[in-house]
Amino acid sequence: xxxxxxxxxxxxxxxxxxLEEAENGRTVSSDVLAEATGVTAANVxxxxxxxxxxxxxxxxxxxxxxxDRIRRELGIDKRRKVGIVGAGNLGTALAGYSGVARRGFDVxxxxxxxxxxxxxxxxGTEIRDMAGVAGDSADGLFDMAVLxxxxxxxxxxxxxxxxxxxxxxxxxxxxxxxxxxxxxLRQVDLSYELQILSYYG
Amino acid sequence: xxxxxxxxxxxxxxxxxxLEEAENGRTVSSDVLAEATGVTAANVxxxxxxxxxxxxxxxxxxxxxxxDRIRRELGIDKRRKVGIVGAGNLGTALAGYSGVARRGFDVxxxxxxxxxxxxxxxxGTEIRDMAGVAGDSADGLFDMAVLxxxxxxxxxxxxxxxxxxxxxxxxxxxxxxxxxxxxxLRQVDLSYELQILSYYG
DNA sequence: TAGATTGTTAATCGATTAACAATC
DNA sequence: TAGATTGTTAATCGATTAACAATC
Numbered sequence: 287x288x289x290x291x292x293x294x295x296x297x298x299x300x301x302x303x304x305l306e307e308a309e310n311g312r313t314v315s316s317d318v319l320a321e322a323t324g325v326t327a328a329n330v331x332x333x334x335x336x337x338x339x340x341x342x343x344x345x346x347x348x349x350x351x352x353x354d355r356i357r358r359e360l361g362i363d364k365r366r367k368v369g370i371v372g373a374g375n376l377g378t379a380l381a382g383y384s385g386v387a388r389r390g391f392d393v394x395x396x397x398x399x400x401x402x403x404x405x406x407x408x409x410g411t412e413i414r415d416m417a418g419v420a421g422d423s424a425d426g427l428f429d430m431a432v433l434x435x436x437x438x439x440x441x442x443x444x445x446x447x448x449x450x451x452x453x454x455x456x457x458x459x460x461x462x463x464x465x466x467x468x469x470x471l472r473q474v475d476l477s478y479e480l481q482i483l484s485y486y487g
Numbered sequence: 488x489x490x491x492x493x494x495x496x497x498x499x500x501x502x503x504x505x506l507e508e509a510e511n512g513r514t515v516s517s518d519v520l521a522e523a524t525g526v527t528a529a530n531v532x533x534x535x536x537x538x539x540x541x542x543x544x545x546x547x548x549x550x551x552x553x554x555d556r557i558r559r560e561l562g563i564d565k566r567r568k569v570g571i572v573g574a575g576n577l578g579t580a581l582a583g584y585s586g587v588a589r590r591g592f593d594v595x596x597x598x599x600x601x602x603x604x605x606x607x608x609x610x611g612t613e614i615r616d617m618a619g620v621a622g623d624s625a626d627g628l629f630d631m632a633v634l635x636x637x638x639x640x641x642x643x644x645x646x647x648x649x650x651x652x653x654x655x656x657x658x659x660x661x662x663x664x665x666x667x668x669x670x671x672l673r674q675v676d677l678s679y680e681l682q683i684l685s686y687y688g
Numbered sequence: 689t690a691g692a693t694t695g696t697t698a699a700t701c702g703a704t705t706a707a708c709a710a711t712c
Numbered sequence: 713t714a715g716a717t718t719g720t721t722a723a724t725c726g727a728t729t730a731a732c733a734a735t736c
Binding site for chain 1: 561562569575576584585586592635638654655656657661663670671675678681683685687688
């Protein structure tokens with residue numbers, strides 16, 4: 287199966303975005319992909335080859351076929367169900383992000399602890415009681431979780447999700463969390479981003 | 488001056504966080520730093536050496552002195568003024584993030600276009616009219632900008648900021664933006680994060 | 689056939705790691 | 713002196729790039 291390098295995986299969404307903009311039936315060269323994504327053409331060809339996808343010499347890559355392959359490789363050829371935990375400002379903003387549904391993700395559940403929020407709708411999805419988050423995820427209501435809870439509850443909620451069998455967590459809460467081996471985790475931390483940015487600017 | 492590798496810069500905030508937790512006057516070894524941040528001790532020593540900081544053999548690094556050095560290297564030894572552009576759910580959430588002020592950043596301005604929002608307060612800062620964003624940044628009201636605007640306005644706002652002399656932009660808007668050479672840019676994209684996460688989980 | 693572009697090799701670059709002498 | 717830990721070298725690993733033969 288796959289064995290893509292982290293560097294390659296991080297570039298695939300960029301390629302995909304460009305390929306989706308290409309007209310149907312169009313062919314796209316490594317040069318065009320490179321130009322638009324800020325990498326070298328050689329790098330593009332290497333990434334494409336790593337997925338086992340083949341282009342046509344003298345012609346380029348079929349845009350639709352390459353897009354399909356990238357989606358398959360990323361695991362978004364079948365739609366993935368995303369649960370957003372926390373319906374405060376952050377969770378509400380994330381639930382309303384454009385382009386997410388278009389890229390294969392369905393927000394199938396949003397959670398909050400606030401009784402006043404529960405039952406309200408955010409982006410077409412009714413807010414559910416956080417108390418049910420573990421049960422719902424175990425039931426398969428969603429299979430990826432986005433954490434948008436206050437910092438102090440982040441680890442607790444993560445633990446509940448892991449116990450319920452969730453294997454992918456994207457943490458936007460302003461707190462580092464730990465997950466066991468085998469659970470995929472990505473952390474987005476405003477504070478870290480600002481510190482890194484500060485060095486360069 | 489500096490010449491830190493991107494990999495090193497990305498690790499500095501992790502070290503800093505640990506060092507700030509250490510008690511005053513304490514000494515911390517590369518082994519402890521490594522353990523807590525998920526890198527090897529050799530890597531920590533290399534990063535520290537890259538900043539020109541020296542520890543004491545047999546003892547370790549002075550926590551306060553190393554923290555100071557990291558802050559200086561990142562450019563947050565003097566407090567930096569952050570403007571948040573867009574006071575919707577996302578901007579409001581970011582303005583309220585804990586730990587940001589504690590780490591050297593002051594949110595000195597928040598902007599919105601909605602007349603109903605202008606004048607309201609978010610996290611102690613009064614929301615200003617977006618029309619003034621370029622003038623305010625040129626006046627030095629803030630020197631780093633966080634974009635939390637709707638996707639369609641992201642590039643326009645970025646252009647205004649760049650024209651006004653802003654050199655650091657953190658983009659949370661769900662749209663890729665371009666900036667000229669010499670302007671530091673970091674992009675946080677929920678869609679990309681989910682796609683990458685999907686591969687691993 | 690001529691032009692374009694892939695697939696792949698070899699060279700290069702950058703980052704990580706193990707190991708250990710130096711030294712507190 | 714014995715134990716701990718740094719600073720640094722050499723080896724390794726992973727990722728990028730240039731270049732070009734293969735081939736559409």
